[in-house]
Amino acid sequence: xxGTETPLTTEVFDQLRQAMAADKAGFTELYRxxxxxxxxxxxxxxEAAPHRVEEVRQRAHYLRSxxxxxxxxxxxxxxxxxEEQARTSVSTDNDALDRIAEALREVQDELAERLxxxxxxxxxxxx
Amino acid sequence: xxxxSIRVVIADDHPVVRVGLRNMLQADxxxxxxxxxxxxxxxxxxxxxxxxxxxxxxxxxxxxxxxxALREMTAGNLDTRTIVLTxxxxxxxxxxxxxxxxxxxxxxxxxxxxxxxCIRAVMQGQYWLEGRxxxxxxxxxxxxxxxxxxxxxxTFGLTARELEVVALITEGCTNxxxxxxxxxxxxxxxxxxxxxxxxxxxxxxxxxxxxxxxHSLLPVAEGH
Numbered sequence: 001x002x003g004t005e006t007p008l009t010t011e012v013f014d015q016l017r018q019a020m021a022a023d024k025a026g027f028t029e030l031y032r033x034x035x036x037x038x039x040x041x042x043x044x045x046x047e048a049a050p051h052r053v054e055e056v057r058q059r060a061h062y063l064r065s066x067x068x069x070x071x072x073x074x075x076x077x078x079x080x081x082x083e084e085q086a087r088t089s090v091s092t093d094n095d096a097l098d099r100i101a102e103a104l105r106e107v108q109d110e111l112a113e114r115l116x117x118x119x120x121x122x123x124x125x126x127x
Numbered sequence: 128x129x130x131x132s133i134r135v136v137i138a139d140d141h142p143v144v145r146v147g148l149r150n151m152l153q154a155d156x157x158x159x160x161x162x163x164x165x166x167x168x169x170x171x172x173x174x175x176x177x178x179x180x181x182x183x184x185x186x187x188x189x190x191x192x193x194x195x196a197l198r199e200m201t202a203g204n205l206d207t208r209t210i211v212l213t214x215x216x217x218x219x220x221x222x223x224x225x226x227x228x229x230x231x232x233x234x235x236x237x238x239x240x241x242x243x244x245c246i247r248a249v250m251q252g253q254y255w256l257e258g259r260x261x262x263x264x265x266x267x268x269x270x271x272x273x274x275x276x277x278x279x280x281x282t283f284g285l286t287a288r289e290l291e292v293v294a295l296i297t298e299g300c301t302n303x304x305x306x307x308x309x310x311x312x313x314x315x316x317x318x319x320x321x322x323x324x325x326x327x328x329x330x331x332x333x334x335x336x337x338x339x340x341x342h343s344l345l346p347v348a349e350g351h
Contacts, residue, residue: 011239011240012239015151016147016150016151016239018154019154019239020150021154023150026150030143030146030150037143065144068234068236068238069148069238070143071239080215
């Protein structure tokens with residue numbers, strides 16, 4: 001992989017946009033749902049970390065799954081690392097959650113630039 | 128010309144993933160999504176009632192996990208062809224899925240690029256792995272089997288009896304316990320230990336136990 005990892009994989013975003021060309025509002029809504037769900041999952045991860053490792057593992061896997069499908073590669077990679085840490089350790093690293101939050105915010109900024117502010121979930125617009 | 132759509136069921140516990148996949152597939156006029164399942168139980172139910180041509184199956188789902196659902200699909204002689212969706216390539220998991228009857232494996236981050244082609248290939252009787260149709264499944268299975276075979280345990284020159292002694296030491300057995308277990312004298316146990324310490328370069332029982340754990344010197348328990 002090249003060293004310049006972008007928050008959002010352009011190929012995935014463009015192909016998905018092309019596939020949903022007839023439903024532009026639905027395309028924005030899909031990414032808004034992704035962001036809302038990802039932030040919610042991150043909150044759940046913060047509640048479960050660092051010791052409820054099985055819950056952390058499941059939530060991290062869940063976050064990785066949607067991030068992969070929608071091209072949020074960095075979030076997916078960081079969630080995968082957390083998932084692996086939860087699988088093999090008795091506690092997880094809280095810094096990992098901060099890194100995921102940072103990556104998710106970058107994805108959100110990128111999406112806002114590409115799709116407009118409307119893609120940002122309502123409770124995140126002031127953040 | 129009248130063509131029949133390929134009827135697809137999507138099984139993934141994540142609603143955003145299901146919506147994403149459904150929208151990807153809607154762009155393909157040859158494919159029609161006829162159902163969506165949130166877990167393995169629903170996936171099996173939809174496969175039995177809707178008889179889709181293809182089931183897109185996430186392996187990590189609640190209730191009945193994807194692999195278990197695949198096992199039941201195969202046991203139930205359902206005609207549906209299953210394509211496994213996964214976040215990363217775990218060769219052991221891929222091998223197991225193929226052995227259980229999966230016809231293709233698609234990485235989630237490549238779904239938008241490969242899913243339609245994979246579904247078409249599978250409907251033409253082909254298998255799909257690593258982003259392309261597979262020409263020689265037997266060779267793939269052979270390679271995967273070789274790659275996932277456990278590596279032989281390194282013994283560091285220890286004899287079979289010395290390995291048995293190491294196993295008992297890590298369980299916390301005393302020399303007396305070990306002597307009793309093998310029906311040998313404590314002197315013989317001490318001799319074994321001296322040999323073991325020399326071969327492994329350790330100085331005491333604690334170091335030996337740590338060495339054994341760190342170097343996988345202990346026999347793997349059955350069923351794990």
